[in-house]
Amino acid sequence: MDYQKIINEVSEEIKTIPQEGSVADYIPELAKINPNQFALHVQSLENKCYSFGDINQKFSIQSISKVFALTKAYMIHSGKLWTRVGVEPSGNPFNSLVQLEYENGIPRNPFINAGALVIIDILCDTLENPKQELLDFIRKLAGNEDIHFNKKVAESEKRTGFKNAAQINLMKSFGNIKNDINEVLDVYYYLCSIEMSVVDLSKSFMIFVNHGILMSDNTRIMNSSKTKRVNALMQTCGFYDEAGEFSFKVGLPGKSGVGGGIVAVHPEKYAVAVWSPPLNKKGNSYLGMKALEMLTTKTELSIF
Ligand code: DON
Numbered sequence: 001m002d003y004q005k006i007i008n009e010v011s012e013e014i015k016t017i018p019q020e021g022s023v024a025d026y027i028p029e030l031a032k033i034n035p036n037q038f039a040l041h042v043q044s045l046e047n048k049c050y051s052f053g054d055i056n057q058k059f060s061i062q063s064i065s066k067v068f069a070l071t072k073a074y075m076i077h078s079g080k081l082w083t084r085v086g087v088e089p090s091g092n093p094f095n096s097l098v099q100l101e102y103e104n105g106i107p108r109n110p111f112i113n114a115g116a117l118v119i120i121d122i123l124c125d126t127l128e129n130p131k132q133e134l135l136d137f138i139r140k141l142a143g144n145e146d147i148h149f150n151k152k153v154a155e156s157e158k159r160t161g162f163k164n165a166a167q168i169n170l171m172k173s174f175g176n177i178k179n180d181i182n183e184v185l186d187v188y189y190y191l192c193s194i195e196m197s198v199v200d201l202s203k204s205f206m207i208f209v210n211h212g213i214l215m216s217d218n219t220r221i222m223n224s225s226k227t228k229r230v231n232a233l234m235q236t237c238g239f240y241d242e243a244g245e246f247s248f249k250v251g252l253p254g255k256s257g258v259g260g261g262i263v264a265v266h267p268e269k270y271a272v273a274v275w276s277p278p279l280n281k282k283g284n285s286y287l288g289m290k291a292l293e294m295l296t297t298k299t300e301l302s303i304f
Contacts, residue, residue, distance in 0.1 A: 001299060003042055003050040003270075010294045011052040014038065014287055021278040021286040024258035029156035030060060033260075035277045040291055041198035044270040045209055051198070058195035059275055060153055062257030063094065065191045066116040067234065068138050068204075073119045074226050076126050084122065084176055085115045087233060094240045094283060095163045097170065105174025109237040111255065114167045117177070120188050124179045130187045138194060141204035143216050147196055154193035158185065192257075201263045201273035208234075208253070208265045231267060235303075242282040249293040251302025256284040264292055266301060 025031035039053035073081060090108035092099055100107060100114050107115035120130070127133045131149070139147050168185060171177045177184060196204070206215050212227035213220050222230075234253035239246040246254060252272075254264030260277035262285050272295065276287035296302045 001301075003044070003048075003299070006295065006298045007040060007042065007050050007052055009298060010040065010291055013294060014291050017287065017290055019278055019287065021280045023260070023277045024062075024279055024283070026160065027153065027157045027258070028160060029150075029153045030259065033059070033277045038276045038287065039198045040272065040274045040295075041202045042270050042272045042295075043199075043202040043206060045206070045215070045268060047215065049199075053198075054275075055199050056197050057275075058147075058197050058200070059261060059277070060150060060192070060257070060259030061194050061196050061201065061261055062192045062259045063111065063113075063116070064201065064255050064257040064261055064263055065134075065138075065194055066111050066119070067230065067255045067263075068134065068141070069116060069119045069123065069191060070110045070233070071207075071222060071230060072134060072137050073122050073126075074230065075222055077122060078226075081110075081119070081122065085110050085118045087229075087237075089236045089243050091241050095167070097163070097166055100167060100170055105171040105176040107171070109233060111233065111237045112240065113164055114171060117164065117168050117184055117188055118171065120191070121177050121179050121184050124184055124187060131190050134187070134191055135194065138196075138204060141207060141214070141221070142196065142200040143203055144200050147194060147200060149190045150193040150195050154189040157189045157192065161185070161189065164188070196261075198261070198273035198275050201261060202271040205263045205265050205271040205273070209267055209269065209271050211267075231265065234265070239284055240282060242280075242284055246284070246289065247304075249289065250296050251304045252292070252296060253303070254292070256288070258283050260285045260288065262288040262292060266303065269301065
């Protein structure tokens with residue numbers, strides 16, 4: 001398979017698609033981003049890389065960080081997690097409050113905001129310094145120490161994150177948040193503010209390609225069964241109320257963030273990260289989804 005040739009074709013075709021959507025302006029600091037940036041990077045299990053665009057430009061990973069938080073919590077807690085958070089797609093926006101009330105404060109899955117807040121609450125109970133330990137974990141997966149929080153983005157969201165505050169308060173009222181609300185929100189916002197490039201992201205998701213084993217030193221991060229389950233959750237819940245559309249058009253497990261990044265994995269083959277800041281109405285990168293659809297269509301490879 002000549003991946004680079006296919007990616008070159010994708011890069012030419014993507015330029016002809018008129019940009020739609022807009023950058024995430026509900027987080028004031030993210031509204032400042034230049035919308036005309038684009039990057040795509042494929043990291044293969046054979047340790048080959050294929051790419052185009054601004055591949056070393058770091059951007060806010062936002063909800064992609066929820067995969068790292070879940071992985072860290074799942075490594076420690078196994079099945080105990082699933083009494084506090086479900087494994088079903090929500091069919092609702094990532095910050096919706098409606099289900100949370102009639103489902104008694106148990107979020108549908110770990111990738112909607114409420115679910116990630118529960119996972120962070122669990123990590124706050126387990127880790128001595130959750131922020132630093134999560135950052136160190138991500139650096140290890142990416143094989144790059146030069147990955148950092150963006151304090152301005154985190155504090156900007158902390159000032160304006162009224163819906164997250166509503167969700168965590170609602171869950172606390174149902175007894176599904178154990179720690180201090182502000183402590184959990186602080187870890188959540190800092191985790192979302194982490195900045196990575198498409199190179200960092202595709203490398204850090206290689207454990208989901210490689211049955212839970214870190215490629216750089218062959219150490220096991222998570223067992224195969226848990227890795228399979230995280231991939232299953234990415235497939236069914238990674239794109240909120242657009243998870244079906246992403247499965248239909250791209251056919252890979254993946255996760256998006258409102259910084260405009262998307263990472264997808266083809267188990268035993270490759271991880272691909274794409275970045276284009278303008279988002280569609282569901283909060284997923286408009287051109288990012290198009291590029292991934294082109295990639296799996298042209299390669300004629302998906303998990304289905
Ligand atoms: O809590 C929020 O709204 C953001 N920090 C993360 C949301 C997000 O990235 C949703 N993904 N597409």
